[in-house]
Amino acid sequence: MSVDGEAVRLRTEADEPGWEVDPDDEWGVAVLATVGRQLRLRREAVGMRAADFAVAVGYGEDLVYKVEGGKRIPRQEYLDKADEVLSAGGLVAAAWEDVKKVRYPKKVRELGKLExxxxxxxxxxxxxxxxxxxxPEHARALMEAAQPPYSPDDVERMVAARLAxxxxxxxxxxxxxxxxxxxxxxxxxxxxxxxxxxxxxxxxxxxxxxxxxxxxxxxxxxxxxxxxxxxxxxxxxxxxxxxxxxxxxxxxxxxxxxxxxxxxxxxxxxxxxxxxxxxxxxxxxxxxxxx
Missing domain, CATH: 3.30.870.10 (Endonuclease Chain A)
Structure with missing residues (x-):
């Protein structure tokens, strides 16, 4: 696959660490399911297949399906790029206002709200x-020392939550x-x-x-x-x-x-x-x- 003669390497889960949705977080699951459904409907409305959309936004097709299925928490950059590709006029990018409220674990959100x-x-x-x-470096070192070890994605999510x-x-x-x-x-x-x-x-x-x-x-x-x-x-x-x-x-x-x-x-x-x-x-x- 190439564009202007140059090979295009799509970002996969390994390249673009993302955060899986906690199935016990009912509010988070509902928000991400809604955002994912809207992304899928807009993609289908412009007649774009998931594989083509993946190439356009620069992400792997597996990530596209996970985001649209509400199984993956999209990053702001993903939503911004999707908005551009789908010519959504800022409506897709605006979904970040909802996503960012649920991107951290439920317990951390509750603690942050109280603080x-x-x-x-x-x-x-x-x-x-x-x-x-x-x-950030101190927090990351502490989390990386945990046993059993956290996955790299989990470490980054917890560090981001702590900094928030x-x-x-x-x-x-x-x-x-x-x-x-x-x-x-x-x-x-x-x-x-x-x-x-x-x-x-x-x-x-x-x-x-x-x-x-x-x-x-x-x-x-x-x-x-x-x-x-x-x-x-x-x-x-x-x-x-x-x-x-x-x-x-x-x-x-x-x-x-x-x-x-x-x-x-x-x-x-x-x-x-x-x-x-x-x-x-x-x-x-x-x-x-x-x-």
Whole structure:
């Protein structure tokens, strides 16, 4: 197959990593089925076979069938190219507004939605750097270390989902964000020295924002209420709140005021035992300077 004498190599699943649809995600399945059906109907309306359409958009025929069947989450570039090929006047490209809402796993979408509504977020993280603070390279290195291993497609999807949650830093008005992290994860060179250095630099960038408080819990401190695991607290504009702790209430999200007070007490104690924000940033700067 050639165009103007040059061989055309269509992008296959291996070349163009895509995301399979989670069959348990009812909303996502419905959205993608609708988008896929509209793509197929428009292609058929102009009398174009799937094989010819695949060549025109530069993708493999297998990908075209999967997208049209609602089995594959199309990327924005795919929809833009399809719009052009089908002369849809922007209607196909506009489907991205719906697709982008379901392109991440359901659990991550729900978490991102809560973080997007919260006016205050408090987190104690004991074993790693919190997802809201991770660089893309750091997040990818963590996910690639998982056992059993994730597929490359799954890794890219989870990294993209984690980065999307970081839009919380761009909100206006900005929420109040509090992070307490243990010293040990800060010293772990995840992804190698350069990735680690960039992660420390990112912590310093975020820690200097006016709406962010970042604290380090030194390894040589006494026992504290966070030894049982991670704590998360989210407070919303209407005065309600949501919390979760690995070491309390079976790790389930809780909204009961009495239970929330317990988590708030534990989190407050942890913040009191950690280094103050200024000393914490100086601690990270020293780590960076020692590398």
């Amino acid at each position: 997007g509504k919260a006016v205050e977020i408090g987190v104690y993280e004991c074993n790693s750097i919190h997802g809201l603070l991770q660089t 949650r970081q839009s919380v830093f761009e909100r206006d008005p900005a929420p109040s964000l509090h992070f307490v992290m243990e010293e040990a994860p800060l010293r772990r060179e995840v992804g190698g020295t350069m990735v680690w250095r960039r992660q420390l630099e990112r912590l310093l960038e975020v820690g200097r924002l006016n709406n962010v408080t970042l604290q380090v819990m030194p390894t040589n401190t006494d026992a504290h209420p966070g030894v049982d695991g991670k704590i998360e607290l989210l407070k919303f504009p209407d005065g309600t709140a949501l919390g979760r702790s690995d070491g309390a209430f079976s790790g389930r999200p809780i909204a009961d005021p009495k239970q929330l007070r317990i988590l708030e007490l534990r989190y407050g104690t942890i913040r009191a035992q950690a280094l103050p924000p200024r000393e914490s940033l100086a601690f990270i700067e020293k780590l960076l300077g020692d590398t």
